[in-house]
Amino acid sequence: MSAIIVTGTDTGIGKTVFAAALTGALGADYWKPVQSGLDEGEDADTVAELAGVRPLPSAYRLVTPCSPHRAAEIDGVTIADSALTLPPSPKTLVVEGAGGVLVPVRRDLLFADLFARWRAPVVLVARTILGTINHSLLSIEALRSRGVPILGIAFVGEAQPDSEATIAEIGGVTRLGRLPHLDPLDPDSLARAFADNFQITDFT
């Protein structure tokens, strides 16, 4: 079936948490094609825990917590195009990149180039804190310049109505919703927050 790509304006901003919420809400499959940094916990394990699903196996699991292109070099691994095709799934497939849109998968391939190849719509996850307008608009430009379809932007953090509206307006993207900071963050609180703050029909 169809795929939805979850990318973001940076690393460590909440892509995995959002992807888990989306995966759970859609009853989707989840795939993290390239995981870098194994000791700090893998995104697929987080999604398994938060969404109660069994993620598809990553194509590459690289030890060092850094950009995938470098983590692969350190591990002596060559990342092949053939391993980076979307896996078949009878369900919607939620796919999470690594870091932001221009992070290199290899020295000659950026995540945004992969997204363009996959021709699947992208959700851009963005913080609401100061600095997000610039990071979000830069990310939108980078996706657009490659012809990547943008489903919309999902914010994470405390409400910043003007920043959120300004990004949506200047960037010409749909504001899909905002996940607040959750404490505790667990399967129930996440499912409730997603249902309260997003329209599932925006993703179907």
Ligand SMILES: Nc1ncnc2c1ncn2[C@@H]1O[C@H](COP(=O)(O)OP(=O)(O)OP(=O)(O)O)[C@@H](O)[C@H]1O
């Ligand atoms: N809505 C939220 N409420 C509470 N904590 C959150 C929320 N979103 C993210 N976090 C926490 O912030 C940290 C980073 O989030 P996350 O792992 O989702 O980032 P990421 O963008 O997927 O990072 P990476 O680039 O490594 O894949 C994690 O500790 C996560 O639990």
Ligand SMILES: C[C@H](N)[C@H](N)CCCCCC(=O)O
């Ligand atoms: C290790 C981290 N958690 C992610 N898996 C990879 C983030 C790559 C970011 C690269 C960069 O923009 O400098």
Ligand SMILES: [Mg+2]
């Ligand atoms: Mg992640």
